Amino acid sequence: MKVGIVAFAFGTPETILANRRIAEIASNKARELNSRVYTQLDIRIEDGVKVEYAKEKPGNPPPTLRIARGAVQWAKRYRLTELLVVAAKPHLWRALRDLRRAVREAGTPIEVQACPEINSYPEVSWFCLDSTQDRVRTRGAWNKRERILKLLPFFIYEVLAS
DSSP: OOEEEEEOOOSSOTTSHHHHHHHHHHHHHHHHHTOEEEEOTTSOOOTTSOEEEOOOBTTBOOOHHHHHHHHHHHHHHTTOSEEEEEOOHHHHHHHHHHHHHHHHHHTOOOEEEEOGGGGGSOGGGGOOTTOSSGGGTSHHHHHHHHHHHHHSOHHHHHHHHO
């Protein structure tokens, strides 16, 4: 089984604790499995790890679904058969859902799993007042947006995320 790591940022910039933690988990897991990483500009993967960054404009991160679709194309290019997701615990449900959806759309047999190291940190510890994105500063701000995204039919979510 060829495994790749997909790491989703949780806010901006790269210096906030959540993104440093995601980068560390992804880097360590990639070294452990001798694999590569697909991620965003705000996740600074450690030297010596093969990494590809999603196309994005600095300061304007793409939606989760767009990152997931890019990750699936990347996985196909490298003939990966499993993807481990590294994301902040509050973001994990959507990162997994979108990546699994992108796999189905591509019609490719890639397994998608959460990286277990994410569970080493309590959910509340992922929020950061230093983020430049309001929605990841507090659980309340995050939940207000996520409740809407959970209730939204996927075809509408897909239009918003494209």
